Amino acid sequence: xxxxxxxxxxxxxxxxxxxxxxxxxxxxxxxxxxxxxxxxxxxxxxxxxxxxxxxxxxxxxxxxxxxxxxxxxxxxxxxxxxxxxxxxxxxxxxxxxxxxxxxxxxxxxxxxxxxxxxxxxxxxxxxxxxxxxxxxxxxxxxxxxxxxxxxxxxxxxxxxxxxxxxxxxxxxxxxxxxxxxxxxxxxxxxxxxxxxxxxxxxxxxxxxxxxxxxxxxxxxxxxxxxxxxxxxxxxxxxxxxxxxxxxxxxxxxxxxxxxxxxxxxxxxxxxxxxxxxxxxxxxxxxxxxxxxxxxxxxxxxxxxxxxxxxxxxxxxxxxxxxxxxxxxxxxxxxxxxxxxxxxxxxxx
Amino acid sequence: xxxxxxxxxxxxxxxxxxxxxxxxxxxxxxxxxxxxxxxxxxxxxxxxxxxxxxxxxxxxxxxxxxxxxxxxxxxxxxxxxxxxxxxxxxxxxxxxxxxxxxxxxxxxxxxxxxxxxxxxxxxxxxxxxxxxxxxxxxxxxxxxxxxxxxxxxxxxxxxxxxxxxxxxxxxxxxxxxxxxxxxxxxxxxxxxxxxxxxxxxxxxxxxxxxxxxxxxxxxxxxxxxxxxxxxxxxxxxxxxxxxxxxxxxxxxxxxxxxxxxxxxxxxxxxxxxxxxxxxxxxxxxxxxxxxxxxxxxxxxxxxxxxxxxxxxxxxxxxxxxxxxxxxxxxxxxxxxxxxxxxxxxxxx
DNA sequence: CTGTTAGCGCCTTCAT
DNA sequence: ATGAAGGCGCTAACAG
Numbered sequence: 001x002x003x004x005x006x007x008x009x010x011x012x013x014x015x016x017x018x019x020x021x022x023x024x025x026x027x028x029x030x031x032x033x034x035x036x037x038x039x040x041x042x043x044x045x046x047x048x049x050x051x052x053x054x055x056x057x058x059x060x061x062x063x064x065x066x067x068x069x070x071x072x073x074x075x076x077x078x079x080x081x082x083x084x085x086x087x088x089x090x091x092x093x094x095x096x097x098x099x100x101x102x103x104x105x106x107x108x109x110x111x112x113x114x115x116x117x118x119x120x121x122x123x124x125x126x127x128x129x130x131x132x133x134x135x136x137x138x139x140x141x142x143x144x145x146x147x148x149x150x151x152x153x154x155x156x157x158x159x160x161x162x163x164x165x166x167x168x169x170x171x172x173x174x175x176x177x178x179x180x181x182x183x184x185x186x187x188x189x190x191x192x193x194x195x196x197x198x199x200x201x202x203x204x205x206x207x208x209x210x211x212x213x214x215x216x217x218x219x220x221x222x223x224x225x226x227x228x229x230x231x232x233x234x235x236x237x238x239x240x241x242x243x244x245x246x247x248x249x250x251x252x253x254x255x256x257x258x259x260x261x262x263x264x265x266x267x268x269x270x271x272x273x274x275x276x277x278x279x280x281x282x283x284x285x286x287x288x289x290x291x292x293x294x295x296x297x298x299x300x301x302x303x304x305x306x307x308x309x310x311x312x313x314x315x316x317x318x319x320x321x322x323x324x325x326x327x328x329x330x331x332x333x334x335x336x337x338x339x340x341x342x343x344x345x346x347x348x
Numbered sequence: 349x350x351x352x353x354x355x356x357x358x359x360x361x362x363x364x365x366x367x368x369x370x371x372x373x374x375x376x377x378x379x380x381x382x383x384x385x386x387x388x389x390x391x392x393x394x395x396x397x398x399x400x401x402x403x404x405x406x407x408x409x410x411x412x413x414x415x416x417x418x419x420x421x422x423x424x425x426x427x428x429x430x431x432x433x434x435x436x437x438x439x440x441x442x443x444x445x446x447x448x449x450x451x452x453x454x455x456x457x458x459x460x461x462x463x464x465x466x467x468x469x470x471x472x473x474x475x476x477x478x479x480x481x482x483x484x485x486x487x488x489x490x491x492x493x494x495x496x497x498x499x500x501x502x503x504x505x506x507x508x509x510x511x512x513x514x515x516x517x518x519x520x521x522x523x524x525x526x527x528x529x530x531x532x533x534x535x536x537x538x539x540x541x542x543x544x545x546x547x548x549x550x551x552x553x554x555x556x557x558x559x560x561x562x563x564x565x566x567x568x569x570x571x572x573x574x575x576x577x578x579x580x581x582x583x584x585x586x587x588x589x590x591x592x593x594x595x596x597x598x599x600x601x602x603x604x605x606x607x608x609x610x611x612x613x614x615x616x617x618x619x620x621x622x623x624x625x626x627x628x629x630x631x632x633x634x635x636x637x638x639x640x641x642x643x644x645x646x647x648x649x650x651x652x653x654x655x656x657x658x659x660x661x662x663x664x665x666x667x668x669x670x671x672x673x674x675x676x677x678x679x680x681x682x683x684x685x686x687x688x689x690x691x692x693x694x695x696x
Numbered sequence: 697c698t699g700t701t702a703g704c705g706c707c708t709t710c711a712t
Numbered sequence: 713a714t715g716a717a718g719g720c721g722c723t724a725a726c727a728g
Contacts, residue, residue, distance in 0.1 A: 015474060017721055028699045033723060043697060062475040064415035065721035068704045073412065078456075080440075085639070088436045092428075096458050105471040108426075108456045110444050123453040126363060127410040127705095236643075265643045291433070292640030295584075295613045365705055376715045381707060391713060413705035416720045475721095 016057035025053035036061060063105075075105040076318060077124035077132035079117075079139055082110050085262075086290040087307040091157075094311025095133060102319050104130070116140040120147055131322045133157055133314050136203060153321040155314050159204045160330065168321065170314045170331045174205055177303045177335040178212025179219075181285045182257050184301075184337060186220050189283050189344045191255035193225065195246065197232025197239050197267065199259045206234075206259070209287065213257055227251055232263040239266030247274045254282055261286040261293050264300050268342070272297075279344035289338055298341035306333050364405035373401035384409060411453075423453040424666060425472035425480035427465075427487055430458045433610075434638040435655040439505075442659025443481065450667050452478070464488040468495055479670045481505055481662050484551060501669040503662050507552045508678065516669065518662045518679045522553055525651045525683040526560025527567075529633045530605050532649075532685060534568050537631050537692045539603035541573065543594065545580025545587050545615065547607045554582075554607070557635065561605055575599055580611040588614030595622045602630055609634040609641050612648050616690070620645075627692035637686055646689035654681050 018036075022029040027046060034040045035050045042050075053059070067073050076099050080088075099106050107129055109121040118140045124132050131153030134144065141162050148154060148165050156169035185191040196213045199206025210229075217224050228251070230242040239258060246253065247270065258264040264286035268278060276282055278298055286293060286302035293300040310333055320327050339345040366384075370377040375394060382388045383398045390398075401407070415421050424447050428436075447454050455477055457469040466488045472480050479501030482492065489510050496502060496513050504517035533539040544561045547554025558577075565572050576599070578590040587606060594601065595618065606612040612634035619626055626632055626646055634641060634650035641648040658681055668675050687693040 019721080029722075030700080030724085031698060034698085037723085039723085041697065046698085060470070060473055060475060062416070062721055064412045064421065064475065065704090066723075067412035068410070068416050068706090069721080069723040071704065075455075082437055082441050085437065086434060088440075089430055089433065092436075092456070093430050093458055096456065097460075100457075100469065100471065105476065106456050108440070108444065108454050109448075110441055112445075121448065122408070123448065125408055127408060127412065128453065262639075290639075292643050295640050295644055297645040366707095367705080377706075378708080378716080379714060382714085385707085387707085389713065394713080410705055413720090414707075416722090417705080417707040419720065 016059045018059070018061070020057055021050065021053045021059050024057060025049040073128055073130050074103060075107050075129050076315065077129035078106060078108050079120070079124060079132055079134045080108065080110045081116070081135055081137040082113055083137070086292075087288070087305070090308040091135075091311040094308035094313075095315045096311075098312045098315035098319070102315075104319065111138040116143075118143050126150060126152060131155070131318045133318055135159070136205070153318060155318040155321065157310065157314050166329075168317050168327050168329055168331075170310055170317060170328075170333070171204070172305045172310060172335050173332045174208035175212040175215065176332075177305075177337075178209040178257065178287070179216045180212075180335075180337055181287065181301075181303055182213050182216035182255075183219070185255040185257070185283050185285060185343060186216060186222070189255070189279070191283055192222065193228060193253040194255035194257055195243070195253045196224075196229045196257055197242060197259045197263045198229060199232060199234045203234075209257075209259055228253055232259045232266075234260040234263055236262050236264075236266035236269070239263035240270045241266075243267045243270035244274070247271075247276070256282060256284045258284060258286045261288045261290040261300060261302055264302070264342075265292065265296065268296060268300075278342055283344050284342040285337075286342075293338075294340065296342070299346075301340045301343035301345060302338055303335050304338050305335050309333055364407045366407070366409070368405055369398065369401045369407045372405060373397045421476055421478050422451060423455050423477050424663065425477035426454060426456050427468070427472060427480055427482045428456065428458045429464070429483055429485040430461055435636070435653070438656040439483075439659040442656035442661075443663045444659075446660045446663035446667070450663075452667065459486040464491075466491050474498060474500060479503070479666045481666055483507070484553070501666060503666040503669065505658065505662050514677075516665050516675050516677055516679075518658055518665060518676075518681070519552070520653045520658060520683050521680045522556035523560040523563065524680075525653075525685075526557040526605065526635070527564045528560075528683075528685055529635065529649075529651055530561050530564035530603075531567070533603040533605070533631050533633060533691060534564060534570070537603070537627070539631055540570065541576060541601040542603035542605055543591070543601045544572075544577045544605050545590060545607045545611045546577060547580060547582045551582075557605075557607055576601055580607045580615075582608040582611055584610050584612075584614035584617070586614065587611035588618045591615045591618035592622070595619075595624070604630060604632045606632060606634045609636045609638040609648060609650055612650070612690075613640065613644065616644060616648075626690055631692050632690040633685075634690075641686075642688065644690070647694075649688045649691035649693060650686055651683050652686050653683050657681055 018029045018032050022032045034042050035047050096106050109124050111117045133155050135157040136159035154167050158171045160169050161167040185194050232239045256267050258267050286300045289302045289304035293302045317327055366377045366380050370380045382390050383395050444454050457472050459465045481503050483505040484507035502515045506519045508517050509515040533542050580587045604615050606615050634648045637650045637652035641650045665675055
């Protein structure tokens with residue numbers, strides 16, 4: 001190539017470069033560059049010729065060359081924790097939609113099952129990426145601090161920034177949602193002794209949801225009985241054990257806020273095994289509205305989070321950061337409570 | 349930079365290049381390149397000096413420059429259909445693990461909810477990517493043909509190549525798995541009239557699973573009653589309607605192969621609503637072993653697919669293709685039947 | 697509006 | 713075993 005007028009040879013896989021186009025169109029490479037990027041005005045006639053040339057040559061700019069010349073990667077990094085379960089898809093869809101809309105590609109990396117990485121994978125490193133979206137549990141705090149120190153544009157997903165780090169984050173209104181869920185049990189269904197299945201210690205989600213649980217009590221002049229706050233870990237096995245123990249010990253309760261839907265599975269199972277009726281004896285609310293929520297017996301009342309929008313908003317923030325526009329330090333997306341049978345609302 | 353001996357300025361975000369390292373170590377850039385890539389032997393002493401220099405400068409090679417020089421992207425493209433539900437995570441984990449292991453990055457793109465794309469997104473195009481993994485339902489056949497014509501290395505996920513296209517594909521043993529599931533109903537539980545909830549027409553999965561269903565019958569000298577083959581669409585609503593209709597029409601049956609777990613949700617719901625006991629009156633098997641399978645009432649007997657391994661194997665094939673090593677035209681990964689209550693096996 | 701000319705950072709022969 | 717020099721394809725001043 002580069003020395004012939006021919007179309008790219010489909011056999012060698014050789015493809016046209018900007019100079020091929022320029023030559024065919026009878027202009028300079030700068031002009032081609034201009035019509036490709038709309039960087040500067042180009043006369044109609046010339047533009048037409050160039051576009052024709054690009055067509056016949058099947059010209060596609062080579063990203064590596066552009067990236068090298070502009071010293072930008074035109075790429076967003078997304079650092080994920082594998083466990084992301086169900087909302088993986090929507091999250092990705094949200095992020096990707098916004099990314100392409102703004103002309104960015106998406107480079108992905110997942111943390112192994114050995115927990116948060118202590119190092120940013122090279123693929124998402126400084127030069128491969130203009131910025132990185134870091135989802136909760138994917139990157140160890142020290143790695144995050146190191147990254148932040150290099151001034152890499154960063155946005156946190158479903159997590160808040162470690163002390164002292166000024167990193168924008170986008171997540172859902174955990175506290176308000178948890179409060180609303182528990183208040184629903186208290187107000188609409190007259191429950192007074194609601195169990196809290198606590199989430200994993202390190203997760204920000206756990207912290208805020210617990211706070212919401214407490215706030216619901218405070219607002220209604222209720223005390224929180226420490227005996228009702230047991231481990232749930234956002235995990236059905238842990239949850240099942242906790243609820244079974246409560247039952248075995250004869251601790252009285254008439255409601256459960258399970259922290260997340262997975263834990264709800266365990267809670268329902270323990271309740272069912274003990275012959276406790278849901279929602280008559282114990283009303284249950286979950287959190288997340290995963291696909292399985294509606295399929296449980298009884299169908300689970302739970303909090304629906306706008307996962308796709310979380311991804312989209314995070315991407316928007318990151319791009320703003322990259323392009324040096326003002327950024328929201330923390331954005332909390334609103335949730336809605338989905339009423340199903342397990343709380344006592346629908347049907348019986 | 350490029351003219352000082354200093355470490356990269358953390359404030360400007362300026363970072364070291366290969367020449368900075370060379371200068372600090374007192375060698376040429378070629379030598380640095382050699383130690384970075386292990387391209388040619390380098391004396392121990394020199395190597396040590398270079399490595400020290402890289403350390404103190406926090407040197408990281410710039411991907412764009414390498415890609416430009418080598419004319420390779422060192423990147424795999426992954427084209428996904430958004431709906432991928434539950435097995436999104438494992439699949440990604442599989443692909444990514446193999447990719448990084450071989451020194452490739454992962455660029456992702458998802459098909460919008462408007463069905464298969466008719467064009468490969470630019471981000472996964474020829475120069476941004478050394479090859480592309482195309483998952484079922486993400487790319488329209490014409491796009492696939494066009495892509496294939498450009499000689500882009502391609503591997504299909506959960507789909508087989510369109511007629512005449514010689515594209516390797518990796519998926520699971522749909523036919524054998526479906527056959528085993530249905531045979532289990534026939535052999536272990538004595539069912540003779542098993543309903544088939546057919547999957548979506550265009551999906552390869554649907555086709556093979558239906559074939560397996562038929563094969564199970566043939567092998568046992570049973571006829572397939574066309575009245576028992578109804579739409580399921582891998583969708584709980586469609587499935588619920590179909591099963592409800594069968595019940596209403598009084599068509600007799602004693603088992604259901606639901607095609608996938610989502611459809612199983614609908615089937616169980618319809619059965620429950622009609623007061624039909626599972627598994628006593630009707631035994632049910634699903635397919636996929638999604639997370640909700642174990643949480644259903646009763647817990648669902650279903651086929652477990654090695655999703656992560658599918659991703660990993662696909663990545664291996666693609667890399668082989670890229671590096672011009674021999675490739676498996678089609679690889680079928682084995683599944684296992686997970687016995688739970690809905691078929692009549694465990695508990696009651 | 698259009699062309700010329702430097703690089704961007706790295707790999708890769710080709711000498712030595 | 714090491715260095716020198718020429719690209720890879722494109723963008724971005726800088727002239728006209």
